[in-house]
Amino acid sequence: MFPFILLGGSDCVLLAVMAYDRYMAICHPVRYHIIMSWWLCGQMTLGSLGLGFLLSLPLTVLICHLPFCGRNEIFCFFCDMPVIMCLACVDTRMHKAALYAISVATVAVPFLLICLSYGYIVATILRMNSAEGKCRAFSTCSSHLIVVLLQFGCCTLIYFHPSSSSSSEEGRAVSVVYTFFAPVLNPLIYSIRSQEVTDAGRRLTVRTCWFRKPEIFLPRRNIPQTSRGMI
Numbered sequence: 602m603f604p605f606i607l608l609g610g611s612d613c614v615l616l617a618v619m620a621y622d623r624y625m626a627i628c629h630p631v632r633y634h635i636i637m638s639w640w641l642c643g644q645m646t647l648g649s650l651g652l653g654f655l656l657s658l659p660l661t662v663l664i665c666h667l668p669f670c671g672r673n674e675i676f677c678f679f680c681d682m683p684v685i686m687c688l689a690c691v692d693t694r695m696h697k698a699a700l701y702a703i704s705v706a707t708v709a710v711p712f713l714l715i716c717l718s719y720g721y722i723v724a725t726i727l728r729m730n731s732a733e734g735k736c737r738a739f740s741t742c743s744s745h746l747i748v749v750l751l752q753f754g755c756c757t758l759i760y761f762h763p764s765s766s767s768s769s770e771e772g773r774a775v776s777v778v779y780t781f782f783a784p785v786l787n788p789l790i791y792s793i794r795s796q797e798v799t800d801a802g803r804r805l806t807v808r809t810c811w812f813r814k815p816e817i818f819l820p821r822r823n824i825p826q827t828s829r830g831m832i
Contacts, residue, residue, distance in 0.1 A: 602680050603661045610707045611653030613756070616749055617711035618645045620718040623745060627738050628725045656703050663696050677773055679780065683760070704760040712753050719746075744791050748783070755779035 622642075625633050660682060667689040675684045682700055686693045719742070726738045758775045 602664065602682070602685075603657055605679060606657035606660055606682070607650075607653045609653075609756075610656045611649045612752065613707050613711045614649040614652050615646070616745070616752060617714040617718075618649060619745055620715040620749070621645075623742050624718040624722055626741065627722050656707050660700060660703055663699055667691065667693070667696065678776060681759070681776065700760070704756075708753060708756045708760060712749075715749055747790050748787060751783050751786075752779060755783070 622637060625637055629636070664682060664685055667686070668691055669688050670690040671688070673688055675688065677684045686696055686700070689696075722738070722742060726735050729735050729738070755775050755778050759779075
């Protein structure tokens, strides 16, 4: 449970750091390479892991001290905190309050920082005169926005959804999305803007379309002028 909470919290903080990187690249492009140095990027990455450690440690300690009785079986794919606390034989209101507070610090605060960064980004893009510059700026942020919506949307449904109105089937479906599908899709989402990846996808699509005639992919020959008149 500890590494799961550690990596999940660090991922949310890291997404806020990436939003700040987009803000510096679009709003302050001249000073971007000076401010966003390798040293600062390394510090922010280590800071994300450190915050994830500080947030995951108290939750893990609280849950490990809970007494459990009866059938210790959960209808989930991993030992998530809300599901584990339902098995406890004591009152878990204090533990749920701690979980809610740490969830706010892990999910809500980074999401608000991301919204603030993108507020400045949108304001800067709207002041641009070039349509090409606006499209380039929006394409720079598109992959990050997709990951943010996928990550924070699923976390909100899991940790901020009322327990009385949620079902185990919904929780399992949402948990699979942000623990399995989101990490699998991340490399594909972040590489959409890569021209090499796009060209490779096109070549793969052409090769898989076996039902098409190969002549349509060949370059068109130049027809002489006399032949055109005859045709």
